[in-house]
Amino acid sequence: MDVDAISSPDPESDQELAFEGALRPKSLDEFVGQTKVRGQLELLLKAAAMQNRAPDHILLAGPPGLGKTTLAIIVALESGKPLRMSSGPAIQHAGDLAAVLSSLVPGEVLFIDEIHRMARSAEEMLYLAMEDFRIDIMVGKGAGATSIPLELAPFTLVGATTRAGLLPNPLRDRFGFTAHLEFYDEPELERVLARAADLLGLELSGDSRAEIARRSRGTPRIANRLLRRVRDYELVHGGGASVAAVQAALELYDVDPLGLDRLDRAVMHAVLMRFDGGPVGLNTLAVSVGEEAETIESVVEPFLVRIGLLTRTPRGRVASREAWKHFGLRPPAASGAQPGLFDDDL
Numbered sequence: 196m197d198v199d200a201i202s203s204p205d206p207e208s209d210q211e212l213a214f215e216g217a218l219r220p221k222s223l224d225e226f227v228g229q230t231k232v233r234g235q236l237e238l239l240l241k242a243a244a245m246q247n248r249a250p251d252h253i254l255l256a257g258p259p260g261l262g263k264t265t266l267a268i269i270v271a272l273e274s275g276k277p278l279r280m281s282s283g284p285a286i287q288h289a290g291d292l293a294a295v296l297s298s299l300v301p302g303e304v305l306f307i308d309e310i311h312r313m314a315r316s317a318e319e320m321l322y323l324a325m326e327d328f329r330i331d332i333m334v335g336k337g338a339g340a341t342s343i344p345l346e347l348a349p350f351t352l353v354g355a356t357t358r359a360g361l362l363p364n365p366l367r368d369r370f371g372f373t374a375h376l377e378f379y380d381e382p383e384l385e386r387v388l389a390r391a392a393d394l395l396g397l398e399l400s401g402d403s404r405a406e407i408a409r410r411s412r413g414t415p416r417i418a419n420r421l422l423r424r425v426r427d428y429e430l431v432h433g434g435g436a437s438v439a440a441v442q443a444a445l446e447l448y449d450v451d452p453l454g455l456d457r458l459d460r461a462v463m464h465a466v467l468m469r470f471d472g473g474p475v476g477l478n479t480l481a482v483s484v485g486e487e488a489e490t491i492e493s494v495v496e497p498f499l500v501r502i503g504l505l506t507r508t509p510r511g512r513v514a515s516r517e518a519w520k521h522f523g524l525r526p527p528a529a530s531g532a533q534p535g536l537f538d539d540d541l
């Protein structure tokens with residue numbers, strides 16, 4: 196496998212997608228963590244069921260691998276309605292969207308993944324569809340063009356995005372509820388792992404679970420992936436999935452004790468070494484590691500900020516004292532940008 200990908204929050208292969216499918220929780224009760232969002236969704240679905248109507252449209256926002264697709268599937272399962280899956284990149288013309296919308300059955304849940312990547316013309320059609328369950332189909336061209344209104348079956352749109360900030364306001368405002376998914380803490384990841392280990396028939400002690408959870412980047416997808424590598428290791432070497440086996444397996448795949456992946460490390464390395472700890476602007480940073488600014492901002496940065504290695508300031512990104520320590524480096528003696536910040540205990 197691609198070693199670089201093991202800590203990446205994106206799915207790495209079709210095989211992994213199949214594996215994910217098998218481990219996906221099928222109900223809100225089985226869904227670990229995100230207590231607040233779960234409670235909010237539960238209320239929303241229950242109220243809709245009591246009034247026998249389609250639940251409000253739902254926007255799921257958050258970094259990759261935290262459970263957006265899983266929750267969309269759960270919304271359909273819990274409300275006992277069919278689910279239609281689509282994605283922003285697949286909707287490049289208003290006509291693509293019209294075809295999907297006009298074939299929905301009453302109450303159907305329409306999941307649009309990466310909704311921020313949908314074509315503009317389709318977005319505008321979606322506004323009307325979400326609000327009035329109606330679209331206008333344009334017939335003909337030029338002066339003779341007319342629009343024919345088309346009634347739609349009431350449906351629930353579930354949109355997912357890693358970039359809520361990129362959604363135009365009129366679209367964002369039409370969702371009755373926006374769930375912001377957060378990174379998972381270690382006890383939550385341990386519960387994800389316990390459940391997955393059970394499903395895989397792998398015996399895993401509490402200490403082994405904790406060891407994997409600590410390196411999972413706050414992300415269930417990564418926790419499950421690391422668990423697979425541990426299972427492989429156990430399969431080949433035998434002797435159970437002890438803490439030593441977990442450490443050996445994860446070391447083999449270059450998973451940092453904090454769970455940092457190649458890109459996380461490249462970003463931190465650039466901030467520390469090339470920009471003397473910052474502040475450095477997002478675009479400059481993106482260019483210096485050869486990545487899209489979007490990826491840095493939505494995938495890499497939220498995690499680095501969360502674990503306290505990076506801070507965002509109005510003047511740019513700044514490495515924390517912990518960052519210098521974690522990489523075994525000394526901050527520059529005269530840090531003109533942040534006088535006194537690194538003075539104590541170094």
Ligand SMILES: Nc1ncnc2c1ncn2[C@@H]1O[C@H](COP(=O)(O)OP(=O)(O)OP(=O)(O)O)[C@@H](O)[C@H]1O
Nearest residue numbers: 215218219226227259260261262263264265415416
């Ligand atoms: N709360 C959870 N409890 C248990 N397992 C979870 C949870 N959230 C996610 N998972 C597991 O993590 C994997 C990835 O989740 P999912 O595909 O829903 O992420 P996503 O947010 O849609 O990611 P992306 O942005 O890449 O589409 C799934 O296989 C699922 O089993």
Ligand SMILES: [Mg+2]
Nearest residue numbers: 263264265308
């Ligand atoms: Mg998804």
